[in-house]
Amino acid sequence: MQQMGKRIFDLFFSLTGLLALAPILLLLGLLIKLESKGPVFYLQIRVGRYGRDFKLFKFRTMFPDSDKKGLITVGMKDPRITKIGYILRRYKLDELPQLINVLYGNMSFVGPRPEVRKYVDMYSTSELSVLAVKPGITDLASLTYINENEILAQASDPEITYLNEVMPHKLALNMEYIRKSSLWFDIKIIFRTILKIVN
Numbered sequence: 001m002q003q004m005g006k007r008i009f010d011l012f013f014s015l016t017g018l019l020a021l022a023p024i025l026l027l028l029g030l031l032i033k034l035e036s037k038g039p040v041f042y043l044q045i046r047v048g049r050y051g052r053d054f055k056l057f058k059f060r061t062m063f064p065d066s067d068k069k070g071l072i073t074v075g076m077k078d079p080r081i082t083k084i085g086y087i088l089r090r091y092k093l094d095e096l097p098q099l100i101n102v103l104y105g106n107m108s109f110v111g112p113r114p115e116v117r118k119y120v121d122m123y124s125t126s127e128l129s130v131l132a133v134k135p136g137i138t139d140l141a142s143l144t145y146i147n148e149n150e151i152l153a154q155a156s157d158p159e160i161t162y163l164n165e166v167m168p169h170k171l172a173l174n175m176e177y178i179r180k181s182s183l184w185f186d187i188k189i190i191f192r193t194i195l196k197i198v199n
Helices: 002-020 022-035 083-090 098-104 127-132 140-144 148-153 158-180 183-198
Strands: 041-047 053-059 108-110 136-138
Touching (some): 002 098
């Protein structure tokens, strides 16, 4: 029953959000195209529920093929990021296309943020339990690490810092979310996320 309520919530608000935000989404897409060549959306393969791969939608914030130079973004001064990309990332607007994922059903508004296969393959047996639920646009880890790129920018080796410090803590927060999961808890996380972004 809880899962059905969550899916109804996701369907209604993702469709409502896409319709209400359509003019803004079109404007952002136009600005992306005007600044640099390449697609409006950046599609990345992420690992979803039950370990199934899916394509995650984001507005493209980097120059084409930038992901070939590394998966981790190190701060807002990363030279791969476009000018409009800085703005999109600062206010998390690059995540808005994930409403498509929520509508389609391979993501939810709230749930563990989906990782790339490279890092999921490093999960321990207990950590793989986070794949028992749908990934989300936001979660407890997103609130804690809302400035993750800036944290990694200060590290001498961002990859090692992510693997040894950030990722294990995020997974622990993901498992905490699963233990506390409820529709009301999801609503509270959504409002906390909005407040974090605007402040």
